[in-house]
Amino acid sequence: LRVNYAPFENVRGIKSGFVFVLQDVTEQEKLDRMRRDFVANVSHELKTPLTSIKSYTETLLDGGIDDPDTIQQFLGVIDGEADRMARLVRDLLQLSNFDAKMANLHMEEHDMLHLIRQCIMKLETSYKPKNQRIKINAQETTLVSVFDYDRMEQVLINVIGNAVKYTPEEGKITIFVSRMPKELVLRICDTGMGIPDKDLARIFERFYRVDKARSRALGGTGLGLSIAQQFVEAHGGNIAIESTVDIGTTVTIRLPAVSVSA
Ligand code: ADP
Numbered sequence: 001l002r003v004n005y006a007p008f009e010n011v012r013g014i015k016s017g018f019v020f021v022l023q024d025v026t027e028q029e030k031l032d033r034m035r036r037d038f039v040a041n042v043s044h045e046l047k048t049p050l051t052s053i054k055s056y057t058e059t060l061l062d063g064g065i066d067d068p069d070t071i072q073q074f075l076g077v078i079d080g081e082a083d084r085m086a087r088l089v090r091d092l093l094q095l096s097n098f099d100a101k102m103a104n105l106h107m108e109e110h111d112m113l114h115l116i117r118q119c120i121m122k123l124e125t126s127y128k129p130k131n132q133r134i135k136i137n138a139q140e141t142t143l144v145s146v147f148d149y150d151r152m153e154q155v156l157i158n159v160i161g162n163a164v165k166y167t168p169e170e171g172k173i174t175i176f177v178s179r180m181p182k183e184l185v186l187r188i189c190d191t192g193m194g195i196p197d198k199d200l201a202r203i204f205e206r207f208y209r210v211d212k213a214r215s216r217a218l219g220g221t222g223l224g225l226s227i228a229q230q231f232v233e234a235h236g237g238n239i240a241i242e243s244t245v246d247i248g249t250t251v252t253i254r255l256p257a258v259s260v261s262a
Helices: 026-061 068-100 112-126 149-165 212-217 224-234
Strands: 002-009 015-023 107-111 133-138 144-148 172-179 183-190 238-244 248-256
Touching (some): 026 068, 107 149, 112 133, 112 144, 112 149, 149 224, 224 238
Parallel strands (some): 133 172
Antiparallel strands (some): 172 183
């Protein structure tokens, strides 16, 4: 609470009291703190790979290395760190572009099951070494609904991608899709490592990760779920997560049924 006060004069110019103004600044301060934390996080996330690129490049330039294998290895690290910065910038751009044109969704009719199959195919190509069973469980073979294709693709890549990343090789990922009278419900279930209770409430925050090192090693930026939440909420839907450590995680996405003419 911020308190401002000033002396109060009556019509004859004689000080006869004080005016107090009480202002609730908690909300404003919370926003300021969130903004500061965000900038600090972005700077830190960019600085770490940059420091690494710099030190490996300096060593190479200093001519401290003659062995071609070591040179190859150093260049591999530099390349990997540059990729990491590129992923972070890509995710940040997605968040900021979307912030800027919040209402700009391309709502059209598409087959949700086709989109899910496409996402699985893309993920199977990018996570080749992993060989989990990914199954779609739906009553119908096509499920036409109205949504922004590119944004929903990003949501599914992020959420199914997490299921792939945080589930071991022998694990199972099942995507349940059902049409309710007023909404389309997607449930992405995995039999992976799960998320501890204490972290669950904060998991949609930007940059929040249960295990930073593990997320980084798997190519994560800590922004995937915040992007997914922002896109789903822009559709008027919601996204929720339930999880039990060592048992698995379920992400539920609810999208309101919209007709094209709406
Ligand atoms: P990241 O890029 O780190 O994956 P996300 O925002 O997508 O960032 O997810 C935040 C964190 O939530 C992850 O770092 C991970 O700790 C946890 N998480 C998300 N999905 C799952 C899942 N299916 N199983 C276990 N942990 C998960």
